[in-house]
Amino acid sequence: MNETGDQAPQFKVQEPGVFTAIQDLGRPGRRIAGVPPGGAMDRFALAAANLLVGNPAGAAGLECALTGPTLEILDRCVLAVTGADFEPTLNGRTVPGWTGLFCAPGDRLSFGGRRWGARAYVAAAGGLAADRWLGSAATYLLIGRGGLQGRPLKRDDVLHRAGAAPRPLVAGRELPQPFRPPYSSEPELMTVAGPQLGRIKAAGKRLLFGQPWTVSSDADRMGYRLEGPELPTTGADVVSFGLTSGCIQLPPSGQPILLMADGQTAGGYPVVGGVARCDLSLAAQLLPGESLRFRETHVETAQAEYRSRWAALARIR
Known part of the structure; x- marks a missing residue:
């Protein structure tokens, strides 16, 4: 089942990055059928990104491995980037992670390069529409289900909102460093x-x-x-x-x-x-x-x- 419906387009993918896919918190309760839960590898980071923009913790967002994508903003929104530090930038200016950011149509989110970590997460108010399978939007690459046709993003993909964004849009929420997971180079x-x-x-x-x-x-x-x-x-x-x-x-x-x-x-x-x-x-x-x-x-x-x-x-x- 696809969620896109009549919701507004939110992002256009100018560059997809090394490996970017739609993920949520997975599909629990399916192991008896041989289906793993899947979903975000760093569940805390995705949940935090969603809460920062006013979404439920389990809404669909982007998991970006190794590098981040370049996204053109098509409709005004609040977005947040969490997880690994790939040096996020908005219109070429470095912006903080773990913080809700207001974006207008025509803005461009991109990433300067990897500073640490393996996976960053991007959430936008209203969540992202996706092909749902067994109740989840998580991309399951092994069988090509969920997410966007069960595959990573590619250039010129257009991503839609899953539902109406919270009103009013509230930027500036943040999760301070002491309350984030204790990431380290040798955990x-x-x-x-x-x-x-x-x-x-x-x-x-x-x-x-x-x-x-x-x-x-x-x-x-x-x-x-x-x-x-x-x-x-x-x-x-x-x-x-x-x-x-x-x-x-x-x-x-x-x-x-x-x-x-x-x-x-x-x-x-x-x-x-x-x-x-x-x-x-x-x-x-x-x-x-x-x-x-x-x-x-x-x-x-x-x-x-x-x-x-x-x-x-x-x-x-």
Whole structure:
């Protein structure tokens, strides 16, 4: 189902960037049918961008990987850019991230270059219209569904508003730095023990939680293959079972795989840990060659941190 209807065109894509696609907060509840939730890799950043412009947190926006697009503004709006810092500019002037910005027809949003991070998010008041599949506008590239014909943006695409923008348009909302996720060049990801953690010997467990792991070149929205010390496992093969984003699988190579937004819904590799949902936003901002660490924690601690971080979004309202 397409949402475009009679809503006004909002953006014309002058340059699409390396990889820009429409995403929302995904399609939960479909794993039983083999469909991952998908949606934004950095869910906090997309939710914040939406709230900054007066949208519901789950409205559709743009996920921009590696570089940002160049967008011509076709109708007045308030927009916000969050997540990675790709040096956003409006009509050639640098503008702040994590802040609602008023734009008029003819204005141009572009990006100077990557300063840090892997994915930036753009939201506009009223949200973006998209092809919805299983209740979500999220682009699922594997089967070409959702978003804009199930594909990344390309030059000359026109993006429409999904609905009426809030009235009045309010610019200037911001989320101060202390209330954003603790992004860093080598984040420590809160990790709870997985069901097969006992298959790693004590020395291997110390390596899993004590050594940095490098994101390999084999990394995408499905998952990151990590490089580091080999972690041998013991025991018989595992019967395939359900998986979720954040699972740390351990294949026979002994090199972990961290599942991300489009990760498979079932598999037979041992799962030795699970990254807390709130820290998947930190992992989402890593590029190949960058590193992360796993920090063992308890489920209750991870849940409390998740609630605390998302409560910070209330400051935008």
